[in-house]
Amino acid sequence: MKRLIEAINVTKEFPIRKDWFGRTVEKLVALKDVSVYVKEGETLGVIGESGCGKSTLARTILDLEKPTKGEVRYLGKNIHSLRSGEYKNYRLNVQAVFQNPQNSLNPRMKGWEIVTEGLRINYSYSKKELKEKAKELLELVNLPLNALESYPHQLSGGQKQRLAIARAVALKPKLIVADEPTSALDVSVQAQIVNLFLDLQEKFGMSYFFISHSLPTVEAVSDRVIVMYKGYIVEEGKTEDIIGFPLHPYTKLLIESTPVPQPGLKKLTLPDSNGGKIPKQGCPFYFRCSYRKKECLSFDMKLVNVGNGRKVACLLFL
Ligand SMILES: Nc1ncnc2c1ncn2[C@@H]1O[C@H](COP(=O)(O)OP(=O)(O)O)[C@@H](O)[C@H]1O
Numbered sequence: 001m002k003r004l005i006e007a008i009n010v011t012k013e014f015p016i017r018k019d020w021f022g023r024t025v026e027k028l029v030a031l032k033d034v035s036v037y038v039k040e041g042e043t044l045g046v047i048g049e050s051g052c053g054k055s056t057l058a059r060t061i062l063d064l065e066k067p068t069k070g071e072v073r074y075l076g077k078n079i080h081s082l083r084s085g086e087y088k089n090y091r092l093n094v095q096a097v098f099q100n101p102q103n104s105l106n107p108r109m110k111g112w113e114i115v116t117e118g119l120r121i122n123y124s125y126s127k128k129e130l131k132e133k134a135k136e137l138l139e140l141v142n143l144p145l146n147a148l149e150s151y152p153h154q155l156s157g158g159q160k161q162r163l164a165i166a167r168a169v170a171l172k173p174k175l176i177v178a179d180e181p182t183s184a185l186d187v188s189v190q191a192q193i194v195n196l197f198l199d200l201q202e203k204f205g206m207s208y209f210f211i212s213h214s215l216p217t218v219e220a221v222s223d224r225v226i227v228m229y230k231g232y233i234v235e236e237g238k239t240e241d242i243i244g245f246p247l248h249p250y251t252k253l254l255i256e257s258t259p260v261p262q263p264g265l266k267k268l269t270l271p272d273s274n275g276g277k278i279p280k281q282g283c284p285f286y287f288r289c290s291y292r293k294k295e296c297l298s299f300d301m302k303l304v305n306v307g308n309g310r311k312v313a314c315l316l317f318l
């Protein structure tokens with residue numbers, strides 16, 4: 001299968017303090033030399049605790065953030081060197097669903113206008129045709145037809161997220177980047193939304209870049225998983241391998257601390273005995289790791305291939 005989207009050696013720095021002359025004096029490195037790909041038809045799950053860079057990676061793939069170093073490729077081409085028609089094609093084919101539908105839906109637009117906005121902008125449908133399309137889209141995501149004329153505030157959280165999902169699938173994209181799409185919803189609704197993602201993938205065969213703090217959710221949707229820690233990918237591999245036999249000490253901690261096999265019940269917040277401090281060099285997990293040795297402080301966090309499509313960034317596996 002072809003690689004739909006790829007991030008190649010992406011580093012993303014945010015300036016967080018500037019001096020009087022506007023020069024950056026302090027920066028935060030949100031992504032460190034991250035390389036990742038999503039193939040046609042597959043789901044890549046992304047896990048890691050809050051602040052590790054998941055959303056920044058998603059936003060970089062969506063071209064909402066520019067990499068400081070490295071590049072994002074769509075079907076093998078750097079998105080920043082695409083001709084305008086190719087760039088438009090990339091934008092149509094890579095859609096997003098965000099965590100909070102409250103913020104991502106225009107409060108002044110009705111349901112039918114929201115789900116057909118992309119169709120209206122990119123194609124020349126009449127109003128009647130758009131309303132027909134909207135009806136089909138609402139049926140596709142199991143929304144009642146009265147949502148056509150409803151404003152977002154008249155819908156429940158789960159219904160709003162269904163609307164956001166309908167908007168994303170309206171253009172029949174090849175990839176949907178879903179950034180914690182169930183985290184803001186009631187626990188009882190989360191599984192329904194996960195099932196909707198699975199149904200839609202079965203119908204249309206699109207790929208997902210799926211971020212979630214819920215391991216059971218990631219397990220349910222993903223073919224492969226990447227595990228992130230402090231801007232690095234520390235482990236990647238097939239879902240059942242990562243969940244069944246975590247190798248990186250951080251992945252182990254992450255999985256052992258998620259005892260409840262129900263979506264959304266456990267947030268990925270782990271005991272952090274060191275107040276989030278990381279060493280100046282070497283493995284960022286050093287202070288929390290029970291296997292640490294002093295060589296870890298000069299380890300460059302390169303992912304090492306350990307077979308079966310699996311990679312780990314840890315000295316233990318060199
Ligand atoms: N626009 C920004 N300006 C400064 N720092 C940012 C910005 N966006 C994200 N960050 C920082 O980058 C790091 C990664 O953030 P994020 O990608 O949102 O993590 P996650 O989605 O895994 O919780 C965090 O330390 C966050 O504070």
Ligand SMILES: [Mg+2]
Binds near residue numbers: 054
């Ligand atoms: Mg995030």
